[in-house]
Amino acid sequence: MTLPQALQNREFRSTRSGALSERLIVISLALCATATVLITVGIIYMLITQSAGFFRSDAVTMSGFLTDTEWTALQSKDLAQAKFGIMPLLSGTFRVTLIAMIIALPLGLITAIYLSEFASAKIRSWLKPILEIIAGVPTVVLGYFAILVISPSLQLFSDGAFSTFNATSAGIAVGILCLPMVCSLSEDAMRAVPRSLREGAYGLGCTPFETSVKVVVPAALSGIISAFLLAFSRAIGETMVVALAAGTLPTLTLDPTQQAQTMTGFIVEMIKSESEYGTVQYYSLYAVAVTLFTITFLMTLVGQIIRRRFKESYQ
């Protein structure tokens, strides 16, 4: 009786050592996963301990931080005269983000409708890569584009009403940045809507416009809204564009033609000024970062809740 070759040459190893190495591997993979949790813990720990250094100072109060209308951490080196009110920075961030959303949301959504409902396979095959290229353009390049092209053309069309650095050109550049993201996420959501729904709509005599706007978009609404929220938090956290194009003056206004300093813009200015470690001005970095982190974190969380709770499932 001869065994097959494979069985004759087979070395039968003990399974016990195999089980041990298996367990070791699972543990090391679990450690990798733990690293991501550690990063979150690290971010939160850092923000709390370092911004405590800011709020512990006599020059700063919590209510002043939230309600004061001036932010002069960089302008006045003298601590007694420095004012730390987050409002101007929030207002700058809000202006830039609002303009970006006015650009990115409608354009992104309509492009997504076009891609998922109207475009032929051929058009898709070259429009998608173009969107991917825009998504891959480094943000510092878009910031440069804002100074080079958007600002001068805004000044040209408005007879110089816009200052060289202004919230609008930064907002437009951030909008361009968010557009591919809104587009591809909404398109994914709309493509997930089953064909039968569209066929039902067409069967009832709907036009393509009615099918896409009254049937497909509402069906994909949860995905679209979470795409919007993601774009929103991306725009709030966007740094290089605003650092280059929005200006460096914290202003509390709604005028989009004026300079604006955003929260991220302030962080970059502060780093560039190489301020001394350990001063109140330095710790104000972390107070701004806490605000920024809280806003974007809430946005992401709300987006996830919306996606989970309002997800419509079709069989």
Place this chain on the structure above:
Amino acid sequence: MSSMPDAIVKQDAKYLADNARRRKQFSLWFYFLCVAIALISVVILVVLMISIWSQGQSRLSSDLLTRSHSELEIERSGMWPAILGSLFVCGTCALVALPLGVGTAVFLEEFQPTNKLLRWIHGFVQLNISNLAGVPSIVYGLLGLTVFVYMFNVFGQIRVNESAGMEIMGYKHFYQVLTLEPGHVVFVPQSDPTKRQTTFDEPFQAVDPDGNSIEISIWTPGTPKPSDPAIRRQTVRAGAIGGTITERSWYYFRLPFDKSFLSGGLTLALVILPIIIISSQESLRGVPSSLREASMGLGATTWQTVRDVCLPAALPGIMTGAILAMGRAIGEAAPILVVMGAAVAKSTGPKHLMDDAVTMPVLIFNWAGRQQDEFKELSAAAIIVLLVVLLLLNSTAIYIRHHVQKAQS
């Protein structure tokens, strides 16, 4: 009967025809609107490319690629140290983020837990990763600054022009002593290269810049100074401390990391980690479960299945995701700016692990923010170089995706 829908009550042929025509017309307009808006993105890309090309093409020369930033010779400034710096920073970032990211993805996708607690942990890690993906990169920059650069100040504060903290390996200290005559320098070879400082109390041997050995004698303060300038040139005050010249090997390592390219690379790794995890998870999810079942059916353990079946099948997808993430890392400026500072005056690439570096986006940011037109043009030229690098990366990713799709179908 009055509650019947409009469409049925108003069975007027003319009304219906008009209504249908109006709706069709509207739909057609909407279609044109869609086409026009979809074309906007094309227009944006074309305007972007053309404006940057026309601004920067005059500066695309060998100087740009081989020389370093220079304030004095703006017309011959270049970006070679920045290219090297980007390479080093992104290399570090890939070395850290890839194993960590793929490991996490494998753990989350392939080792599905059976008991309730573990399932909860899985869900928590998953939620955590999607939250991390939404954290602005500048917050990661501050994390890197606090953790890698200052290490929460555990090792004492960073002082200017002096490396602080714990030096661990790969360094050798030499000393440089300035004699009483200004401009006359001698070097003292150091017998114990691990000591940072020595004070000179006894006569010792030194080397002058030409390599001649000279005897240095000691003058104690309080006693009369030697009057002969020749002797004075070989005399040092008792208790003098020399400035340190340190020779560092490439593996020079110290804590905290300070503003080094290692800090920058580690920070970037944090930024792209969620991206790598999510894309690896997606490509692992794309591996058909029949393959796993076949492997398990042959008696393979879970890890053997993952190693020999799932990972090879998912590899193209993982690689595509990794390359796209690296593209993101190369273009990322904000966290690098926060961790390594905005200074660009550096003439070489990093020499050792703790050396600082300039990266391409930081250089572009610095140049773009200046008043002089020459620097604006330089920054456009540097952008062209950066975009070419990104294009190469992206086309590699597209090639892999395309190639594999063909092979699998």
